[in-house]
Amino acid sequence: MELSQLFPAIAGMTWQNLVMIAVGLTLIYLAIKKQYEPTLLLPMGFGAILVNIPFTAALTQIDPATGKALEGALDVFFKAGIATEVFPLLIFVAIGAMIDFSPLFQRPSLLLFGAAAQFGIFVTMVFATAVGFNLKEAASIGIIGAADGPTSIIVSSILAPNLLGPISVAAYSYMALVPIIQPPVVRLLTSRKERLMRMTSDSNKKVSKTALILFPIMVTILAGLIAPSSLALIGFLMFGNLIRECGVLNSLSQTAQKELANLVTILLGITIASTMTGERFVTIDTIKILGLGIFAFVFDTAGGVLFAKVMNLFLKDEKKINPMVGACGISAFPMSARVIHGMGQKEDPHNFLLMPAISANVGGQIGSVIVGGLILMLVPLFA
Amino acid sequence: MSPDFYKALEISGIGIAGVFIFMTVFYFVIMGLDKFFPNEKKTKQIAEAPKQEYKPVEFSDDEFE
Numbered sequence: 001m002e003l004s005q006l007f008p009a010i011a012g013m014t015w016q017n018l019v020m021i022a023v024g025l026t027l028i029y030l031a032i033k034k035q036y037e038p039t040l041l042l043p044m045g046f047g048a049i050l051v052n053i054p055f056t057a058a059l060t061q062i063d064p065a066t067g068k069a070l071e072g073a074l075d076v077f078f079k080a081g082i083a084t085e086v087f088p089l090l091i092f093v094a095i096g097a098m099i100d101f102s103p104l105f106q107r108p109s110l111l112l113f114g115a116a117a118q119f120g121i122f123v124t125m126v127f128a129t130a131v132g133f134n135l136k137e138a139a140s141i142g143i144i145g146a147a148d149g150p151t152s153i154i155v156s157s158i159l160a161p162n163l164l165g166p167i168s169v170a171a172y173s174y175m176a177l178v179p180i181i182q183p184p185v186v187r188l189l190t191s192r193k194e195r196l197m198r199m200t201s202d203s204n205k206k207v208s209k210t211a212l213i214l215f216p217i218m219v220t221i222l223a224g225l226i227a228p229s230s231l232a233l234i235g236f237l238m239f240g241n242l243i244r245e246c247g248v249l250n251s252l253s254q255t256a257q258k259e260l261a262n263l264v265t266i267l268l269g270i271t272i273a274s275t276m277t278g279e280r281f282v283t284i285d286t287i288k289i290l291g292l293g294i295f296a297f298v299f300d301t302a303g304g305v306l307f308a309k310v311m312n313l314f315l316k317d318e319k320k321i322n323p324m325v326g327a328c329g330i331s332a333f334p335m336s337a338r339v340i341h342g343m344g345q346k347e348d349p350h351n352f353l354l355m356p357a358i359s360a361n362v363g364g365q366i367g368s369v370i371v372g373g374l375i376l377m378l379v380p381l382f383a
Numbered sequence: 384m385s386p387d388f389y390k391a392l393e394i395s396g397i398g399i400a401g402v403f404i405f406m407t408v409f410y411f412v413i414m415g416l417d418k419f420f421p422n423e424k425k426t427k428q429i430a431e432a433p434k435q436e437y438k439p440v441e442f443s444d445d446e447f448e
Binding site: 104105108109111112114115118119121122123125126128129130133134135138139205206207208210211214215218219222223226227363366367370371374375378379382383 | 384385387388390391392393394395397398399401402403404405406407408409410412413414416417420421422
């Protein structure tokens, strides 16, 4: 009897499998030691190990005796949860239940940063086509700049399922790296005088309960009327928010925020890992995607900061916006707002930018979902 | 450049304009909601707050001892 018959997994191991097992261990290290998005990176890291052991029963294998396919659990999860978009949409319900839109009512104009800071998505999409990706793949890569994991997963699972693994890894890793990626870009684009700017905000303003209940309903109806393809994304987000704000479903709201979020996150992370097999992941395209992902984050940040500078040209002195706040228009909530508040405090310990930064950051959460819906609507029309 | 490059440029133009249109609509939604549904408690408090008449404070000589 040969060694390959006795230990088929050892004999079938390729260098790509070994690289992916190392990637899996690195993700686990980053999740535990550095606490970079541990809820997603740890299941993904473990899953990467699980699917890179040859003949793993976690993936579908052909039974050599009968020639029939034996379906693996992760493939079943993938078909049920990712291919149908169910897992990311359930995550949106959970995120919606966690979001408080009241900071947006304090200064609604900051909502526009949620649009400006999506600039990097489109720049990256154009650049990705220039380096050889087709339109659908380029759009899926660009959406990494949304800094929004579930949106990235939905867009790439529909437009470029072959790239789902590297896009998910890039989206979640870079979200965790916001404190490292954003500050140098912000510093490069702003003067010290601009970073010292103080903002007036009505942080004591109370928002009507009726307004907070009507907001998710009206946003859903209007988004649906303008772009129905965005309705699954925005609708589930707003449904979660309505559960939170209605005031009569506190138990469901708590469940959505905790149990639902935790359960789906576990399944989502390990299921995405089913796409991280050596032969699919260890490619030049993955390196390109990781590079383009940083590119998207940098241009998103730049888009927000530069838009704030343009807005300031038209605003009265007492209404001017600290350009750093523009960088919070990305969806990484509340990390981006904390980073910018921290940068403001570093320049001037008495400058409190947290409230406007949170407002822009909440705008970014809406903006990223809208862009996801727009891309899903536009790309098939052009492809 | 490939045809996809030009298509991506076109999508980018429409996409950026689209997201700004969405956000502008949501801006007006917030403004409208804030106007038609101001904070009930605050409005109620202002409406129901009893009018306080000015009463001169009288001090007795003992308090200054």
